[in-house]
Amino acid sequence: MDQELPIIQIRNCLLVSIQTELHDRLALDLQAALMERVRKVNARGVILDVSAVEVIDSYITRILHDIGKSVRFMGAECFIVGIRPAVAMTLIEMGVELDSVNTALNLDLAMERLELL
Amino acid sequence: MKTVEKEIGAILAGTISSITQRSIFNRLGGLATTPVQQLTPSDRSTILQELENSIRLFARSNSAQLIAACAKALTPGPGSPAGPGTSAAPAAMAAPKKLPIEQEKDIATARLEAWSEAVRIGLSKFASVKVATAVSELARNIVFYAGKGTIELRSLKDDRGIVGLQIISADQGPGIPAAKLEEIWAGTYKSQRGMGKGLVAVKKLVDDFHLDTRPGIGTTVTCVFRGER
Numbered sequence: 112m113d114q115e116l117p118i119i120q121i122r123n124c125l126l127v128s129i130q131t132e133l134h135d136r137l138a139l140d141l142q143a144a145l146m147e148r149v150r151k152v153n154a155r156g157v158i159l160d161v162s163a164v165e166v167i168d169s170y171i172t173r174i175l176h177d178i179g180k181s182v183r184f185m186g187a188e189c190f191i192v193g194i195r196p197a198v199a200m201t202l203i204e205m206g207v208e209l210d211s212v213n214t215a216l217n218l219d220l221a222m223e224r225l226e227l228l
Numbered sequence: 229m230k231t232v233e234k235e236i237g238a239i240l241a242g243t244i245s246s247i248t249q250r251s252i253f254n255r256l257g258g259l260a261t262t263p264v265q266q267l268t269p270s271d272r273s274t275i276l277q278e279l280e281n282s283i284r285l286f287a288r289s290n291s292a293q294l295i296a297a298c299a300k301a302l303t304p305g306p307g308s309p310a311g312p313g314t315s316a317a318p319a320a321m322a323a324p325k326k327l328p329i330e331q332e333k334d335i336a337t338a339r340l341e342a343w344s345e346a347v348r349i350g351l352s353k354f355a356s357v358k359v360a361t362a363v364s365e366l367a368r369n370i371v372f373y374a375g376k377g378t379i380e381l382r383s384l385k386d387d388r389g390i391v392g393l394q395i396i397s398a399d400q401g402p403g404i405p406a407a408k409l410e411e412i413w414a415g416t417y418k419s420q421r422g423m424g425k426g427l428v429a430v431k432k433l434v435d436d437f438h439l440d441t442r443p444g445i446g447t448t449v450t451c452v453f454r455g456e457r
Contacts, residue, residue: 130284132336163284165292166339166357168364169425197357204358205429 116141118148124225125149126218128160138174142181149185156225157182160218162193172207179212188213190221229263232256232275235301243294244286252282264302272302273337280340292343299344324382335367338379342395349383349391351455359393359453362433365426366397366449374401374447384452392454403443
């Protein structure tokens with residue numbers, strides 16, 4: 112089953128809403144597609160909406176981290192938005208770091224911060 | 229006797245439109261019109277898998293709670309005429325669940341099962357997410373490193389009435405060599421696919437943790453979550 116996550120452009124930002132189970136193939140495809148789009152549209156930022164993701168384990172964290180890092184290498188900023196309270200508490204307990212990405216409460220606030228950059 | 233359709237329809241009402249509900253039930257085929265009490269465990273997991281995917285797709289919010297509520301509605305609990313003489317027994321008396329973990333999609337199923345089990349025995353919302361996360365890590369380790377194995381969920385109750393959930397992850401994979409294990413606990417191990425932090429994460433999340441790994445024979449992780457008082 113081949114699937115692809117849609118990348119939406121809002122002004123000079125790219126938005127991906129993660130609504131499905133991430134696995135290796137999907138994550139790598141997303142990363143590659145995002146890099147390509149960032150270059151093509153001169154995106155200033157990439158926003159990953161994870162508000163539909165109920166559980167973020169160390170594997171998903173690694174994926175987010177890698178995407179954040181590669182976006183930053185391209186000179187754009189990566190924002191993760193919509194981390195649920197229970198997920199945030201769990202990540203803290205797990206001792207996981209997510210320092211290659213910025214976070215914002217929601218899409219609006221992420222856009223606002225990207226405008227200011 | 230209530231059918232699956234009726235029971236689940238009542239939960240989804242107001243969140244998922246009736247047109248969408250129709251298509252969800254159509255996909256379930258004959259299972260949708262089966263009375264909840266006549267479901268076999270495998271029917272139940274088929275339905276839940278389908279519902280989980282649909283709810284994630286269509287519900288605007290609260291999908292976790294909806295999925296948990298559906299799981300609860302489909303589980304014959306207190307008050308159901310199934311299980312003679314056990315209708316008044318506390319939820320914690322349920323039989324252990326053993327889930328086969330063989331491919332990536334089993335990770336999501338195990339996570340959901342663990343979540344709904346945690347909710348069912350009365351763990352808090354935060355604790356339930358922790359349970360689901362730990363099971364996710366363990367199931368991933370099985371799929372990535374051992375190929376296949378099982379995850380067993382057992383609800384516990386001690387003499388003071390504090391409930392808990394025991395998770396046993398077992399595989400007959402290659403085991404973890406002592407040198408690698410040392411690196412894992414020291415936090416210096418980096419795997420190809422994850423961060424090499426899965427086991428450390430599980431250990432930090434749970435109340436009791438026990439690892440038994442033998443190179444060439446397999447790995448068993450036994451851990452317990454205790455509910456708050």
